Structures are given as structure tokens and as C-alpha cells.
Amino acid sequence: MDKDQDQTDSPLDDRHFSTAGDTPMREDAFALSDEEKIKIIEGKFSEIMHTLGLDLTDDSLKGTPKRVAKMYVKEIFGGLNPEKAPTSSDFDNKYKYTEMLVEKDITVYSTCEHHFLPIVGKAHVAYFSNGHVIGLSKMNRIVDYYAKRPQVQERMTMQVVKHLQKILGTDDVACVIDAKHLCVNSRGIRDIQSSTVTSEFGGKFKDPTVKQEFLDYIVMKLEMLKNVPNFPYRCRKEGIRKT
Numbered sequence: 001m002d003k004d005q006d007q008t009d010s011p012l013d014d015r016h017f018s019t020a021g022d023t024p025m026r027e028d029a030f031a032l033s034d035e036e037k038i039k040i041i042e043g044k045f046s047e048i049m050h051t052l053g054l055d056l057t058d059d060s061l062k063g064t065p066k067r068v069a070k071m072y073v074k075e076i077f078g079g080l081n082p083e084k085a086p087t088s089s090d091f092d093n094k095y096k097y098t099e100m101l102v103e104k105d106i107t108v109y110s111t112c113e114h115h116f117l118p119i120v121g122k123a124h125v126a127y128f129s130n131g132h133v134i135g136l137s138k139m140n141r142i143v144d145y146y147a148k149r150p151q152v153q154e155r156m157t158m159q160v161v162k163h164l165q166k167i168l169g170t171d172d173v174a175c176v177i178d179a180k181h182l183c184v185n186s187r188g189i190r191d192i193q194s195s196t197v198t199s200e201f202g203g204k205f206k207d208p209t210v211k212q213e214f215l216d217y218i219v220m221k222l223e224m225l226k227n228v229p230n231f232p233y234r235c236r237k238e239g240i241r242k243t
């Protein structure tokens with residue numbers, strides 16, 4: 001065994017897989033109000049800091065337990081509450097656009113549920129309309145909603161796809177997430193370069209040609225579009241000219 005390896009970790013301690021598609025939650029997850037939860041977490045976090053030997057009367061530290069408690073409940077774990085799910089309003093596809101729609105480079109800020117350290121990366125989401133479309137920012141909101149939970153990346157990817165399939169009424173949805181896990185980058189193996197890629201392909205996206213088209217869009221840079229004949233008006237408007 002590598003002598004640098006943390007021998008206090010059991011093999012299970014570094015697992016990064018989940019066994020179910022849903023975030024494991026108790027029945028009584030919302031029996032307490034947000035304010036009650038903040039109060040309890042503030043007390044428990046004070047205990048953690050006290051146990052570590054920190055002086056909680058210090059000006060710099062005394063507000064930390066409350067700050068962390070509020071951040072957990074209201075911000076970084078706010079997506080645990082189904083009431084915060086993005087509304088499912090959609091629009092008729094009045095443009096009759098039938099090609100693949102891709103929303104790429106959606107910023108992901110999440111938290112690894114095994115270490116409570118950040119996961120930071122990009123999500124790329126695509127779908128084919130079966131008659132309904134949603135606002136483009138809705139896809140960012142859906143990613144953000146599932147990111148704001150203690151997460152494993154595989155589950156987050158599947159949750160985004162499942163949610164979009166439900167509100168769009170089609171299986172033809174795909175998501176790829178490429179993210180850095182600070183539990184890998186900043187501790188343990190301390191590999192600052194590595195990132196994790198997960199994907200979920202539904203319906204038409206299981207077809208290798210369609211899947212490849214989506215993956216090509218993800219890596220495509222706007223500059224490359226200069227060479228595409230008759231490229232859509234939006235890029236012409238942004239000053240991209242075919243040379």
C-alpha cells in the first residue's frame with residue numbers, strides 16, 4: 001500500500017457512486033421550518049468548531065456558526081426543498097423548430113455528499129421538442145436546483161434529465177456534466193487537474209449519430225462557426241463573419 005495513502009479511510013469512505021436516482025431523504029425532511037433548522041445547525045456547528053479547539057469568542061469566528069447554518073439551509077442546500085423546484089411552465093413551439101436545442105456551459109456549483117466539499121463545473125443540456133419548448137434560462141435553473149443539494153455527480157446528471165423529460169413530455173433529453181470535485185483536487189489524492197465527466201442520454205440521444213452531434217456542439221467554439229455556410233442569424237448579429 002502506498003504509504004502516503006490515508007490509512008484511516010475505509011474503501012467506502014471515498015466512494016463516489018449512488019445506488020438510487022433520488023436524493024435519499026427522510027419522510028420528515030420538512031417537519032422543521034428553515035428558521036428551526038438554522039438554529040439547530042448553528043448550535044451543532046459551534047460544537048464542531050469548539051471541539052477543534054477554536055475560540056468562538058474571537059471576533060472573526062463568532063459569527064461563523066450562524067453564517068454556515070444560513071448558507072446550508074438557504075443557499076447551497078436550498079435545492080433539497082421541492083418547493084424551490086423551478087416552475088414547469090412551457091411554451092408552444094411556435095417556430096416549429098425541430099432540430100436539437102443545446103444549452104451548453106451551464107455553470108454548476110454543487111457539494112459532494114461524501115465530504116461536503118464543492119463540486120464545480122459545467123453542464124451541457126440538450127433536447128428535441130415534441131411540440132413544447134421551455135425558456136432557455138429554465139435549463140440553467142433546473143441544473144442549479146439539483147446542484148443545490150449534497151450530491152453525487154451521477155445522480156445529479158440523471159435528475160436533470162428526468163426533470164426535463166417530465167416537463168417537456170419527451171424522452172429525447174441529454175445531459176453531460178464535467179466537474180471538478182474538491183475532495184479529489186484539494187485533499188486525499190490531491191489531483192488538481194482531474195475532472196469527472198458523467199452523461200445521461202435519453203430517447204433519440206441513444207442513437208450514436210445524434211449523440212455525436214450533441215458532443216460536437218459541446219466542444220464547438222463560436223469562432224469555428226465562421227466556416228459554416230449559412231450559419232444562423234444570431235452569430236451573424238454578434239459579428240461573426242464567414243471569411
Ligand SMILES: [Zn+2]
Nearest residue numbers: 112114115183
Ligand atoms: Zn467527495
